[in-house]
Amino acid sequence: MVTGVTNTEPRRRNRRGEGGKLRDEIIAAAVALLDEGGDERAVTLRSVARKAGIAAPSIYAHFADQPSIMLAVVQQEMDRLAVALREADENAGSDAEKRLFAVCNAYLDLAQAHPQRYRIMFGGLWTPSVDDTSISDADLESLGAEALTLLADVLRACVEAGIAHGSDDLYGDAVALWLGLHGLAHQRAVVRKMPGPADVAERLIKALAHLK
Amino acid sequence: MVTGVTNTEPRRRNRRGEGGKLRDEIIAAAVALLDEGGDERAVTLRSVARKAGIAAPSIYAHFADQPSIMLAVVQQEMDRLAVALREADENAGSDAEKRLFAVCNAYLDLAQAHPQRYRIMFGGLWTPSVDDTSISDADLESLGAEALTLLADVLRACVEAGIAHGSDDLYGDAVALWLGLHGLAHQRAVVRKMPGPADVAERLIKALAHLK
DNA sequence: AGCCATAAGCTAACGGCCGTAAGTCTAGGA
DNA sequence: TCCTAGACTTACGGCCGTTAGCTTATGGCT
Missing domain, CATH: 1.10.10 (Arc Repressor Mutant, subunit A)
Known part of the structure; x- marks a missing residue:
């Protein structure tokens, strides 16, 4: 173009x-x-x-300078993402499995809809001069505190509904699940044609949520 | 510095x-x-x-130009990675679980040892002028054909050893496992301090390999 | 031993885009 | 009317990729 x-x-x-x-x-x-x-x-x-x-x-x-623009972009998109995840969860009703897939798919969909934005958000870089106050740490914890607890909530709901094997550390499982989603989302954002079967997302989610 | x-x-x-x-x-x-x-x-x-x-x-x-240098770097590091994974597998003996963790940890270790190289390899970018022959597709399939079949082999060994639940698509499982590893490796390469527990890697591997 | 063709690498320079500083204009509203 | 928020113009210096043409050492050959 x-x-x-x-x-x-x-x-x-x-x-x-x-x-x-x-x-x-x-x-x-x-x-x-x-x-x-x-x-x-x-x-x-x-x-x-x-x-x-x-x-x-x-x-x-x-x-103040050019990196500050990128920082503002990242913050805005982070907020959008958090909102989208909560929305997806609320619109999914009360069925635990539906909630799980709704949230995870919302994450993957948003990443696929705006690959470059996703790369900026989680791809590092764009922070040449803001070394100390690097957002990657701060705002990932902000999303980590928001989205990860949401994921942990959904996982707990799955366990309580009896459709997933429990664990002694649900937050750790949420992190693992997020990492899997991130791996897929990032790879999709980068190569535009993923290797592997079409249901990789489902496999990832099922395995990392320990669905029965 | x-x-x-x-x-x-x-x-x-x-x-x-x-x-x-x-x-x-x-x-x-x-x-x-x-x-x-x-x-x-x-x-x-x-x-x-x-x-x-x-x-x-x-x-x-x-x-020919600047992107060609990056391309050469990526290809070299891709080869290094493939070699490292095979070495780790061969040095792990014949125990299926040991092989699995050896290969996966070799992947994660190499990524953590050289974060910027890893970002270049799988982070996209560095390909501004090579749009058509974009290596991301071609060489990821080259690594995909090499490393992914290695992962699939190890997974099969786990199933045959009775320590993992089987699946109708081991290659798909290998892709899912790689995506999990990639998510962790990439995130580590980018934020330098990961949220979550220290044993995330083990959790990821166990879950995605369907270890019993 | 000396020659000289050529591989290996250098210097100089062009045009382009970039970030940023300094000073200037202009229209909306009290 | 006239002050000032909300812009604009101009300009400097720097690094970049790339082209054109030049220098120098090497090693086979006579």
């Missing part, structure tokens, strides 16, 4: 007090660049500015 | 007929840059040349 050139329309300036809107437009522009199939290298200050229809230095009013 | 500056010693030129040696030195230099903790962006034509003690254009005698 290579949409380098863009909007000749000059973009109306925001009203007074609404300057903060540009911040969201910048994030959206960065996400759009990723969704066009470009990797993180395609998200430069200047390309983001072009995409958003603004001048490059205008970004500095809202972000 | 930031070792930007380097060897003032001017590097003796190769003898006649041995010009090809430089090719290996270039690959080694690229790997060294990765091992220093830099991500793939640190592997530029010029930085590789500096590391190898040569002038940047000298690379063109051995590589």
Whole structure:
């Protein structure tokens, strides 16, 4: 596609007090660049500015530097993911197995729907200057505290429903399950054609949830 | 560490007929840059040349362009990995469970020993210009054909030894097991401090191999 | 021993994109 | 009216990939 050139329309300036809107437009522009199939290298200050229809230095009013944009993107997508997982769980009713597959499939679907976003979120990189406050640790624990406890809850429900073998460490099992999902999601996001049978996801989930 | 500056010693030129040696030195230099903790962006034509003690254009005698260097690195490391897995299997004796853990741990250890190399191998990216002949598909099948059949063999041995529940698709199980290993290896390579218990690897392997 | 063709590698330079700093314009609202 | 939020223009320096042409040491040959 290579949409380098863009909007000749000059973009109306925001009203007074609404300057903060540009911040969201910048994030959206960065996400759009990723969704066009470009990797993180395609998200430069200047390309983001072009995409958003603004001048490059205008970004500095809202972000300290380029990595900060990526950080904001990751945080936003992390939130989206957490929300999607909770939604999937709530819409799955009370059947434990349905809940399990709903949550896991929601995770896999979101990753497959936006491969580049997923790569940014969990692929490392994008953190050249933010070495100390590296988000990978902090925000993975934030998602870890949110999504992993959700996974652990679902696993517990499965055990209590008698459809899964229990364990002395459900949180550890949740981590293992997540790692399996991550392996599949990441590989799908990277190679676009996975080797192996079509039901790998089901196999992974069943095995890691210790379904009977 | 930031070792930007380097060897003032001017590097003796190769003898006649041995010009090809430089090719290996270039690959080694690229790997060294990765091992220093830099991500793939640190592997530029010029930085590789500096590391190898040569002038940047000298690379063109051995590589068509910059992505070709990364491609060579990936292929070399893929081979290393395949060899390491076979070695681990052969040194594990004939006990099926020992073989299983030996192979899986060899995979995880190699990934943890060289996180950046692992990220390059399976993290996608590094292929900006090689879109059609993208190695991710071709060489993952090469490793997929090598390492995955090895995993399937070990799984079969476990089933035949009566320590694992069988399945109608051992290759599919091998893929699932590899995906779990990959998830753990990749996550370790990226965040440097994993959440969850210390025995996650064992849990993953046991669950995905369907050990009794 | 000396010659000289050639492999092996170097220097110089172009154009391009990048991040960022400094200063300037302009329209909305009190 | 006129202040100021919300942008823009211009510019500097740096690293990059790549091309074109030059230098130098090596080793087979006479």
